[in-house]
């Protein structure tokens with residue numbers, strides 16, 4: 636059994652995934668952590684030393700590797716994972732279910748402005764430009780996220796509530 640969480644940066648995929656996994660007594664894999672362990676480097680350093688294309692190829696390979704494991708796993712992906720190559724098709728074909736954690740642009744801006752430094756794609760965007768950047772970026776990415784089998788509205792919901800909403804869907 637594989638459950639894959641998708642959504643924009645800072646939508647809570649890792650926090651929700653970890654709690655959901657403990658509720659369901661399943662294993663949890665955060666794809667970014669898995670990539671960092673494979674490379675023995677932070678995502679930030681992979682981007683700065685090897686570039687985004689290298690990261691996207693690796694992300695694709697690691698996604699396939701995790702989906703091929705025998706165990707029951709909750710997988711939280713990176714914000715870009717479903718949006719490159721055939722990754723979303725792979726998720727739809729290989730996971731038992733997929734869930735988009737949907738958050739509004741203002742809520743994403745609010746969260747991301749507090750933790751920009753570790754995120755290579757936004758760290759150089761001035762705070763004043765974040766709403767426009769995130770708005771455009773989400774416009775490009777949402778069509779991929781919306782292909783997930785389920786969409787969970789995370790606006791105004793704490794982690795426990797989001798986990799309960801997911802459990803109600805399963």
Ligand code: S3P
Nearest residue numbers: 643644645667678713714715755
């Ligand atoms: C990315 C999101 C990040 C990480 C990398 C690229 C993206 O993951 O995979 O920095 O393209 O949106 P989070 O969504 O966990 O921040």
